[in-house]
Amino acid sequence: MLVNLISGDTPRSAVLTVLLLIVLVCLAGAPFLFPGVRSLETAATICIFILLVASYDLLLGYTGIVSFAHTMFFGLGAYGVALASIHIGRGWGALIVGSLSGAVAAAALALIIGLFSLRVRAIFFAMITLAVASAVAVLVSQLFNITGGEDGLTYLIPRELTPAFRMGELFGVRVNGRVLNYYLIFVACLALFLLLLRIVNSPFGRVLQAIRENDFRAEAIGYRVVWYRTAATCLSAAIAALAGALYAIWLRYVGPDTTLSFEIMLDILLMVVIGGMGTMYGAVLGAVIFVLAQNYLQNLMGVAAEATEALPILPLFLDPNRWLLWLGLLFILSVYFFPTGIVGRLRSGR
Amino acid sequence: MSQTLLETDGLTVRFGGHVAVDAVSCAFRAGELTAIVGPNGAGKTTYFNLISGQIAASAGRVRLMGEDVTRLSVAERCRRGLGRAFQLTNLFPDLSVLENVRLVIQARHRKGFNLLSMASGHAEITTAAMAVLERVRLSDRRDHKVSELSHGNQRKLEVAMLIALDPMVYMFDEPTAGMSVDEAPVVLDLIAELKHDSDRTILLVEHKMDVIRTLADRIIVLHNGALAADGAPAEVMASDVVQEAYMGKALEDV
Ligand SMILES: Nc1ncnc2c1ncn2[C@@H]1O[C@H](COP(=O)(O)OP(=O)(O)OP(=O)(O)O)[C@@H](O)[C@H]1O
Ligand SMILES: [Mg+2]
Numbered sequence: 001m002l003v004n005l006i007s008g009d010t011p012r013s014a015v016l017t018v019l020l021l022i023v024l025v026c027l028a029g030a031p032f033l034f035p036g037v038r039s040l041e042t043a044a045t046i047c048i049f050i051l052l053v054a055s056y057d058l059l060l061g062y063t064g065i066v067s068f069a070h071t072m073f074f075g076l077g078a079y080g081v082a083l084a085s086i087h088i089g090r091g092w093g094a095l096i097v098g099s100l101s102g103a104v105a106a107a108a109l110a111l112i113i114g115l116f117s118l119r120v121r122a123i124f125f126a127m128i129t130l131a132v133a134s135a136v137a138v139l140v141s142q143l144f145n146i147t148g149g150e151d152g153l154t155y156l157i158p159r160e161l162t163p164a165f166r167m168g169e170l171f172g173v174r175v176n177g178r179v180l181n182y183y184l185i186f187v188a189c190l191a192l193f194l195l196l197l198r199i200v201n202s203p204f205g206r207v208l209q210a211i212r213e214n215d216f217r218a219e220a221i222g223y224r225v226v227w228y229r230t231a232a233t234c235l236s237a238a239i240a241a242l243a244g245a246l247y248a249i250w251l252r253y254v255g256p257d258t259t260l261s262f263e264i265m266l267d268i269l270l271m272v273v274i275g276g277m278g279t280m281y282g283a284v285l286g287a288v289i290f291v292l293a294q295n296y297l298q299n300l301m302g303v304a305a306e307a308t309e310a311l312p313i314l315p316l317f318l319d320p321n322r323w324l325l326w327l328g329l330l331f332i333l334s335v336y337f338f339p340t341g342i343v344g345r346l347r348s349g350r
Numbered sequence: 351m352s353q354t355l356l357e358t359d360g361l362t363v364r365f366g367g368h369v370a371v372d373a374v375s376c377a378f379r380a381g382e383l384t385a386i387v388g389p390n391g392a393g394k395t396t397y398f399n400l401i402s403g404q405i406a407a408s409a410g411r412v413r414l415m416g417e418d419v420t421r422l423s424v425a426e427r428c429r430r431g432l433g434r435a436f437q438l439t440n441l442f443p444d445l446s447v448l449e450n451v452r453l454v455i456q457a458r459h460r461k462g463f464n465l466l467s468m469a470s471g472h473a474e475i476t477t478a479a480m481a482v483l484e485r486v487r488l489s490d491r492r493d494h495k496v497s498e499l500s501h502g503n504q505r506k507l508e509v510a511m512l513i514a515l516d517p518m519v520y521m522f523d524e525p526t527a528g529m530s531v532d533e534a535p536v537v538l539d540l541i542a543e544l545k546h547d548s549d550r551t552i553l554l555v556e557h558k559m560d561v562i563r564t565l566a567d568r569i570i571v572l573h574n575g576a577l578a579a580d581g582a583p584a585e586v587m588a589s590d591v592v593q594e595a596y597m598g599k600a601l602e603d604v
Contacts, residue, residue, distance in 0.1 A: 008470050203456050203464040203472065210453050213442035220402065220440075221515060222428035222457040231463070 005194060007201035011281060013346040020281060023288055027186060031179045032171050038295075044182055044250045046291045047189040048243050053271045054196050054283035055239035060269075061277035062200055063232045064212035065122060069129035070268055072136050073110065073237040075259035077102035077244030079140070079147065082254040085155040092158050099245035103238040110237035114230035137260050152255025157181075161249065185246050192239055197280050199235065208232055212278075267294075274334050276341020285342050293330065298323045352380045354416075355551045356432075356519045361400050361410035370396045372575040373410065378519070381548035383541075385562040385583070386555045387592070388572035394555045395437055397572065398521055401553075402434045403427045415518065428457075433517025437524050437555070439504045441496045447507060448492040451479040454514040479514065486510040487536055502533040509537050513544070520544060520552045526561070541565060559587070 003010065011017040026033060030043035052074055059065045080102025081095055088094040109132075117128040140147045147153065159165050161184065165177030173179075199205055207228050210218045219225045248254050257263075267290065275286025298320045305318035317325075338345040356378040363371045371393045378384055386394050399405040401412055403424040411420045419427050428434075442450050452469070455478045456462060470476070483489040486506045491499065496507065509525050522541065526534040542565060544552060556562055562569065562583065569586040571579040579591045586592055 004468075007468050198468070199465050201468055201470070202466060203461045203469045205465075206449065206453060206456065206469045207462045209445060210442050213444050214440065216404075217436075217440050217442065218453075219424045220404075220428060220434055220436075221454045221511065222425050223462055224423070224425045228462070235465075 007194075007198045009197055009201050009280070011347075013343075016281060016343060016346045019346075020284060023284055030186075031175070031182055032173050035173045037178075040178065040182055042291060042295050044185050045295075046288055047185050048247050048250070049268075049271065049287040049291055050284050051189045051192050051196075051246075052240055052243040053268055053275070053287045054193055054280050055236045055243065056268050057272050057277060057280065057283050058196060058200065058208075058236045058239075059232060060272055061279065061282070062205065062212060063208040063229060064215075065118075065229060065233065066126040067129045067233070067236075068126060068262075068265055069110075069113070069133040070236070070240050071260050071262070071265045072129075072133040073106040073240035074244035074247070074264070075136070075140070075254075075256075076106045076109070077241030077246075078248035078254040078259040079153075079244075080105065080241065081245045081248035082153040082155050083146075085157060086153065090156040090158065095157065095245075095249060098248075099242060102245050103241040106237040106241035107234040110234045111230060114233040115226075118226050118229045118233070133260075133262075133265075137256060137262075140256055140260060148255070150256060152253055152258070154253045157249055157252055162252075181250060185250055188246055189243070192242060193280070193284075196239065200280060204228075204231075209278075270331055272341075274331065274338075274341060276338075276343035276345075279341070279343045282341045282343040289342075293327055297326060301326070352382070352548070354378065355380050355414070356401065356553075357411075357413040358397075358401065359411040359413065361397070361412065362408050363396060363400055363405055364408045370575050371400060371572075374572070374575075374577045375410075376570060376577060376580065378551045378553060380551055381545075382567045383545050383552040383554060383565055384568045384570060385566035386553060386570050386572060387557070387562065388578075392572040393575035394572055395523055396575070398434065398523055398553070398555070402432055402521065428515070428517070431518030432521070433512050433515040433519060434521040435508050435512040435523060435525060437527065439501075439508050441504065441507060441511070443497040444495060446493050446495060447483065447488055447499065448476070448479055450496055450507060451482050451510055451514050452476060454511050455479050455482075458515060482510050482514045485513065485540060502529045505529050506533065506537060509540065513540065518550055520550060522553065523555045524557065525554070526556075526558070538565065563587075 011020055027043055027047060031040055034043070056070050059067050077099060081098035084094040084098030084101070088097060113128055113132060117125045141149050160177050161181040162177045167175045169175065207218065207223055211225055211228055215225050244259055247259065251258060271286035271290045272283065274289060275282030275284065301318050301323055302320045305315045305320065308314045308318060340348070354377045359375050360373045361371060362369065362373050374397060388394055396405065400407050403422065407420060411418055413419065414427065414430055414432055419430065442453065452475050455475045459475065461472065461475070480489060480492070483492060486509060488503060488506055488510060491503060496504065499507065505525065505528060512520060512522070525537050525541070529537065538561060541552065541554065544550065554565065566583050568581065569583050570577060571586065571592055579586050579589055
């Protein structure tokens with residue numbers, strides 16, 4: 001039953017199993033284990049990025065396709081929810097319509113890009129996605145009367161999902177709509193993650209891996225490689241859009257820098273590589289580590305800088321403003337020591 | 351006379367000024383094993399590439415079971431019954447031996463677009479794949495990664511992939527090249543077994559004359575890309591053209 005739920009894709013490493021269980025328990029109990037606005041914020045971001053990174057790994061790690069348009073699809077879902085909430089009006093219907101139309105639009109756009117460019121060489125696809133993503137980003141900032149431009153959009157979501165909705169106390173923690181909102185996100189991300197896990201372990205997932213390994217032979221045994229690549233691109237785009245929709249529901253704000261920016265695209269790439277390409281569990285560890293580092297490295301460094309105040313030079317390096325430097329260092333070290341990512345390392349290593 | 355399964359009609363390909371396959375017209379009938387011989391660089395592999403679609407023809411046609419497939423993709427030709435094993439091993443290196451063969455069976459069963467079931471749950475595919483591995487004596491290696499296999503075993507798997515495809519037209523390109531003397535018979539016996547199926551046709555590129563003598567019903571000779579001889583083994587082997595074409599390398603060196 002449980003094995004069925006994870007589609008027979010067991011972690012195959014005791015340490016990995018433990019780590020995944022810790023992540024699952026922490027995220028499932030986040031509002032009660034780590035009460036506080038900031039930590040709930042982090043937990044929700046982790047959930048969403050796990051899903052986003054996993055959907056990207058379907059392309060990069062499983063199918064061997066490099067795309068730079070993943071944040072564009074993420075953004076489509078987010079703007080879908082924002083625009084629906086503004087134009088249909090606050091409500092659950094708007095959330096559903098916005099999410100679904102975002103996902104459909106993302107899949108349709110992926111289909112067009114895929115059919116247009118996947119026939120040609122893989123590098124061409126990467127370039128096209130880069131071009132389309134940049135064009136969309138420009139378009140979003142230009143069409144400010146629709147998209148809010150650089151300022152983005154704020155909108156109302158159902159009251160049940162906001163802090164104003166109070167439901168009393170549980171385990172000494174005040175439960176409000178924000179907690180409900182978190183659980184909506186947690187459950188949706190978990191369900192979609194399990195769906196992705198199923199897809200990569202399905203007959204379709206096997207074909208994607210075969211294409212990654214040797215597209216020439218995949219074609220020679222009768223698989224129409226272009227169709228499979230295109231289908232993987234569409235699926236990945238649709239799920240990224242759903243992740244974006246969830247992000248919009250959580251933030252109650254969308255803007256270019258939270259959903260469309262090229263920085264997020266780089267973050268996604270880093271998370272895939274740190275966690276390990278070609279395994280869904282890599283997305284989990286990559287996203288957890290990265291988001292935690294992004295959110296707490298600065299604090300940690302502040303503490304360290306104060307503690308070492310008396311010493312020469314050291315505080316200079318530990319200055320919280322240098323956190324990006326350390327993140328970069330962390331990345332280089334992890335790629336150097338774990339070229340197959342953390343999951344690859346845990347599975348092969350003793 | 352039995353049915354023609356595959357036919358090439360003036361099939362030609364030019365690379366720049368070099369004509370690698372030169373107007374080859376030939377029909378292959380069901381129940382027949384045709385050996386294709388010729389010196390290195392004669393165009394045998396290129397002829398195969400044209401038939402299975404990896405290379406587009408400059409001129410001429412390929413007909414598969416009466417239908418023109420010249421413009422169809424590799425995958426499409428495969429789905430219509432054209433199967434190919436490669437001279438240079440061409441597998442999915444990071445996947446297991448069993449997974450490689452399962453992928454072929456799964457393709458044949460048209461299960462590739464099944465997204466929501468577990469691949470490991472399709473017992474019929476696994477069973478069929480294991481049966482093929484049994485036949486090439488690789489079942490004990492089922493869980494090994496292909497990249498960990500010895501060269502000989504990779505060659506066997508290459509043949510297993512074609513057998514798993516169960517095509518109407520089998521194309522083997524030097525299936526035993528680089529195999530040890532005790533590995534080769536397994537593959538040759540298998541090819542001999544395939545001959546019992548009288549509604550299929552087999553094309554075999556092979557250099558070893560003793561193999562050809564025991565297996566072939568017919569020999570065609572390619573020389574500089576052109577069809578130089580075509581006929582019963584004894585007759586073709588005795589002819590001047592084979593003596594010259596096949597020993598051609600030695601002659602050209604002079
Ligand atoms: N894609 C290509 N581009 C240019 N030339 C090619 C290409 N493919 C094959 N050739 C040339 O066509 C000729 C025939 O090559 P081919 O591989 O078909 O020979 P072969 O009969 O299979 O030889 P062998 O016995 O060594 O396998 C060679 O001269 C080769 O260099
Ligand atoms: Mg050859």
